[in-house]
Amino acid sequence: MNRLERFSTVFLIAGFISFLVAFLFLGIWPATMTSKTDLSADMPRKVPAEFQVHYKSVEAYQDGLRRGRDLYVREACWHCHSQYVRPVSGESLMYGNVSTPGEYENELNRPQLFGTRRVGPDLTREAGKRTNDWHFVHLYNPKAVEPASIMPGYTWYFDESTNPPTPTADAVALVAYLQNLGAWVKDVRRSQWDMNAVVLPPTPEE
Amino acid sequence: MSQTSAVLEPPSLVPYGVIKAHLTVATALIIIVVLAGLAYSLQFIDLYPFKGIAFLSPGRVRIIHTQGVAYGWLANAFFAIVYWMIPKLTGKPLLSMKLAWFSFWFYNALVISAVVMILAGYAQALEWGETPTLLDPLISVAVVLIVVNVVTSIWRGRFEPYYVTVWYVLAALIWTPLVYVMGNFLPEYVYAGSGGATITSMYIHDLVGLFVTPIGTGMVYYLLPILLRKPIFSHSLSLIGFWGLAFFYPMNSAHHYLYSPIPMWAQYASIIASVGVHVVVYTVVFNIIATMSGEWKKVAGNVPLMFIAVGAISYLVTCIQCAIQVTLTVQQIIHFTDWVVGHSHLVLFGTFSFWTFAWIYYMVPRLLNTPIYSDSLSNWHFWLSFVGIVVMDIDLLAAGVVQGYMWKNLSPFIESVIASKPFWWVRTLSGVAIFAGSMCFLINLVMTWKNRRRFPEGVVVASGAEVAV
Numbered sequence: 325m326n327r328l329e330r331f332s333t334v335f336l337i338a339g340f341i342s343f344l345v346a347f348l349f350l351g352i353w354p355a356t357m358t359s360k361t362d363l364s365a366d367m368p369r370k371v372p373a374e375f376q377v378h379y380k381s382v383e384a385y386q387d388g389l390r391r392g393r394d395l396y397v398r399e400a401c402w403h404c405h406s407q408y409v410r411p412v413s414g415e416s417l418m419y420g421n422v423s424t425p426g427e428y429e430n431e432l433n434r435p436q437l438f439g440t441r442r443v444g445p446d447l448t449r450e451a452g453k454r455t456n457d458w459h460f461v462h463l464y465n466p467k468a469v470e471p472a473s474i475m476p477g478y479t480w481y482f483d484e485s486t487n488p489p490t491p492t493a494d495a496v497a498l499v500a501y502l503q504n505l506g507a508w509v510k511d512v513r514r515s516q517w518d519m520n521a522v523v524l525p526p527t528p529e530e
Numbered sequence: 531m532s533q534t535s536a537v538l539e540p541p542s543l544v545p546y547g548v549i550k551a552h553l554t555v556a557t558a559l560i561i562i563v564v565l566a567g568l569a570y571s572l573q574f575i576d577l578y579p580f581k582g583i584a585f586l587s588p589g590r591v592r593i594i595h596t597q598g599v600a601y602g603w604l605a606n607a608f609f610a611i612v613y614w615m616i617p618k619l620t621g622k623p624l625l626s627m628k629l630a631w632f633s634f635w636f637y638n639a640l641v642i643s644a645v646v647m648i649l650a651g652y653a654q655a656l657e658w659g660e661t662p663t664l665l666d667p668l669i670s671v672a673v674v675l676i677v678v679n680v681v682t683s684i685w686r687g688r689f690e691p692y693y694v695t696v697w698y699v700l701a702a703l704i705w706t707p708l709v710y711v712m713g714n715f716l717p718e719y720v721y722a723g724s725g726g727a728t729i730t731s732m733y734i735h736d737l738v739g740l741f742v743t744p745i746g747t748g749m750v751y752y753l754l755p756i757l758l759r760k761p762i763f764s765h766s767l768s769l770i771g772f773w774g775l776a777f778f779y780p781m782n783s784a785h786h787y788l789y790s791p792i793p794m795w796a797q798y799a800s801i802i803a804s805v806g807v808h809v810v811v812y813t814v815v816f817n818i819i820a821t822m823s824g825e826w827k828k829v830a831g832n833v834p835l836m837f838i839a840v841g842a843i844s845y846l847v848t849c850i851q852c853a854i855q856v857t858l859t860v861q862q863i864i865h866f867t868d869w870v871v872g873h874s875h876l877v878l879f880g881t882f883s884f885w886t887f888a889w890i891y892y893m894v895p896r897l898l899n900t901p902i903y904s905d906s907l908s909n910w911h912f913w914l915s916f917v918g919i920v921v922m923d924i925d926l927l928a929a930g931v932v933q934g935y936m937w938k939n940l941s942p943f944i945e946s947v948i949a950s951k952p953f954w955w956v957r958t959l960s961g962v963a964i965f966a967g968s969m970c971f972l973i974n975l976v977m978t979w980k981n982r983r984r985f986p987e988g989v990v991v992a993s994g995a996e997v998a999v
């Protein structure tokens with residue numbers, strides 16, 4: 325038993341080997357299984373109709389998505405909104421298709437934003453569930469569209485010198501990012517737009 | 531433990547000055563992180579005081595709370611405690627006193643920069659690794675410096691075979707930089723999507739399992755025999771506990787993302803390893819409780835011992851919880867809910883912060899050659915923290931079950947928010963109790979420091995009287 329209590333044993337076997345075995349077996353191996361090297365290919369190739377007024381080119385739209393993601397990270401949105409749909413608890417009825425590894429292999433998911441807590445609903449399939457205007461109002465003052473909401477208002481992404489306040493480029497980028505979540509699933513955007521087309525909430529412009 | 535006899539301790543063996551510095555920062559930070567958590571909880575009951583202020587947005591304040599607990603409060607306190615324990619157990623000083631001072635200033639400059647940068651909006655998208663990407667390489671360097679400093683003392687040490695505390699600390703010091711580098715760089719620069727989640731889940735668990743847990747356990751193995759003046763119940767159990775931890779803990783990873791797109795076999799493996807952790811927990815907790823048994827009268831009036839005892843019970847409850855919640859069946863309901871939040875508070879506050887409080891109440895009188903200012907404040911600190919964490923844990927577990935079932939029965943999401951509000955009120959109130967307890971702690975330490983005496987007549991409360999106050 326003495327050997328187990330020496331510097332060299334603890335240093336090498338407990339310190340390095342136990343960690344490395346787990347790291348290779350349960351870290352690198354499964355991580356490599358689901359990874360691919362070229363992450364640039366999966367950015368959207370065209371600007372959706374409702375964003376053409378904000379973004380004139382695909383490059384500008386892609387930069388907008390990147391900026392939106394940065395803001396999503398900066399405000400730690402991912403602490404309260406998860407981004408994966410599990411195959412249990414009726415989540416596919418609540419949120420849409422169950423998540424698969426392939427759909428996360430792109431630039432906007434590095435680092436991944438799976439999240440571990442849902443204070444608010446999952447956003448994996450948020451694309452097109454609501455209108456851009458709904459999102460702007462909701463970001464500015466969540467209680468305006470959902471009185472019981474506990475989400476904070478992100479007023480600093482709006483120009484408050486106008487009445488009503490107008491979204492800044494940052495707010496547009498954030499909404500572009502949200503409206504892209506799950507848009508890669510075929511027809512998800514279209515069917516959800518149709519579903520919501522009937523009841524549009526009031527917009528700040530009105 | 532006879533090796534650590536105060537009589538034999540040569541001057542300059544233990545870096546008391548650096549220890550005091552780390553403890554001062556740790557004490558200031560526990561107040562700040564508890565306050566940040568309390569402020570964040572107010573958002574849930576619509577009472578958030580800083581509405582519309584970008585850099586005090588609840589999302590950013592939450593990061594200060596979680597990161598501050600791990601890298602501010604616990605890390606600083608742990609460095610102080612490790613600097614105290616290791617030279618006494620190995621008989622050799624740290625590599626360099628200057629290096630210890632340098633790493634103190636360097637590390638805490640990084641902590642302050644991290645707070646400023648996170649509030650300014652430069653957080654990284656990694657759970658428990660939100661420190662900005664710019665600071666990650668510097669933090670890695672700071673951690674390596676501290677590790678080299680301490681490991682040298684163990685390497686040169688004279689008392690092999692070593693006491694259980696030394697195994698835990700040595701292993702933790704090897705794991706910590708490895709874990710930090712893995713968790714902060716691979717998901718950021720190499721693996722996207724579920725590959726990144728695989729690494730992140732490993733990092734989330736390893737931060738608790740390979741940094742906080744081994745140092746915390748080592749701390750108790752050191753302090754308990756001293757406070758009770760009797761040896762640990764079983765040396766074999768210590769061995770099983772330590773090697774069990776080294777074997778099972780690193781493999782717990784994917785249980786943070788069950789039912790996610792991470793390969794299912796990796797999820798199964800992590801569940802099995804998580805159940806294996808019980809071997810570790812039961813041996814450690816049994817060892818602690820068995821050492822205490824027969825001494826309950828001593829424990830009852832003694833604040834450090836009460837903190838250790840309650841910490842051990844919390845550890846046991848946490849881990850029983852862990853075995854239940856890690857199964858796929860229970861995950862269906864409780865994942866994504868407040869259950870998990872309750873669980874992590876019980877681990878990091880109820881267990882490891884409690885053990886750290888015990889240590890601080892043990893160290894401070896010896897560092898300052900002055901008894902703790904007020905027993906009644908210490909008791910208030912203990913009881914407020916105890917009631918606070920018990921209420922918070924039960925409340926959040928219950929909230930988690932309610933939320934989980936409301937989601938499963940496909941209620942509109944907002945219904946679960948409305949149903950959670952009473953629970954969130956109770957959570958905030960329990961947070962107030964914990965904050966009040968922490969204030970008692972702060973006041974007690976500040977008053978002790980004010981009353982400090984140099985070399986009181988006939989009383990040598992501690993070795994190392996060379997301490998410059």
